[in-house]
Amino acid sequence: MKSRKFWRSSTTHFVALVAGFAISFSSLRVLSSFAEPITDNSNLTPGASTPVAVAPSNLPQSFVATAIEQTGPAVVRIDTEKVVSRRLNPALEDPFFQDFFGNQLQQPQRQRMTGQGSGFIVDQEGIILTNAHVVDGADRVLVTLKDGRTFDGEVRGIDEVTDLAVVKITPQGDKLPVAPLGNSDQIRVGDWAIAVGNPVGLNNTVTLGIISTLSRTSAQVGIPDKRIDFIQTDAAINPGNSGGPLLNAQGEVIGINTAIRADAMGIGFAIPINKAKELQNILASGREVPHPYIGVQMVTITPELAKQNNQDPNSPFLIPETNGVLVVRVLPDTPAEAAGIRVGDVITKVNNQPITDGSQLQSLVEKVGIDKSLTVSLKRGDRDLDLTVKTAQLANQ
Structure with a gap:
């Protein structure tokens, strides 16, 4: 299978989806408009050669402008700094490059890396929602409001599995704008979708589109290590938009802009705001977000796919020809390994509920909780087995 690339929409973070694919942007000029401006020659001053454009007074105000007036001031720019150490030459680890006393002749080089993304304020206490990949690993976080005020930000909590993070700023007397x-x-x-953020360093940028589809699984998006059903939109999202809000026509936040497809245009993804509401207090308090797991890598299998595999003389193993989830890897030191699940097993039921695809299994495990026993029904060759698996907490990477 060819490798693929996937971009996350911050200026320093991306995940690949199509290898070798690159997009170059050139400056664009508007060559013509759809309508000529209405002019009123009575506004001409003596000797003037250019008519003065007068806007019609009967045009309704744009709903986008109204939405941005309501929520735009609460959208912030997030700048991050991270100091990393690296050696200029790995050969310096060799004793040959040490002095008489065994000291390295050259110390590791310290390099400062910067990043930039977006976020939005959700309460007067200074709580900001953003993406985990915007602030993960940052040594310093600087938050800039639309009105120019700047604050040092404290990363209160990060959850890589949902790509959500909470940053805290301390208001200095003045009230903070809050996004509804x-x-x-x-x-x-x-439905209308309005994306707000700071793409490629262009602060306070607004784009308009629609909700393209709902409940797009992380596997479909191309980031299977996440546990989110994304909102898909064609509102333009670019690097730097990460963590910024996706608004409805009323100016309410309905999602957090997160990622774009590098192999397409007009395909962006946002985390539903209800998921962020669910985790906000947990992250703000610095607690670990519960994510139960059993420890298998899997793919959806059907009788037709299994038959194709079994007819291939180079297949590593035979697959039971049934609907379910094929286990392609059992991670070491996990509940699945302890329960005796093996590569090549096809999971067909969990707690007597039929399983037909991997996202269904993942969702079911997520809802059950941590330290809960599951009865996993599977096919192994021509045998039917029931195994008991106890879920555990998935550790952050």
């Missing part, structure tokens, strides 16, 4: 949060369970395909 909507309900992502109520949005529909075709």
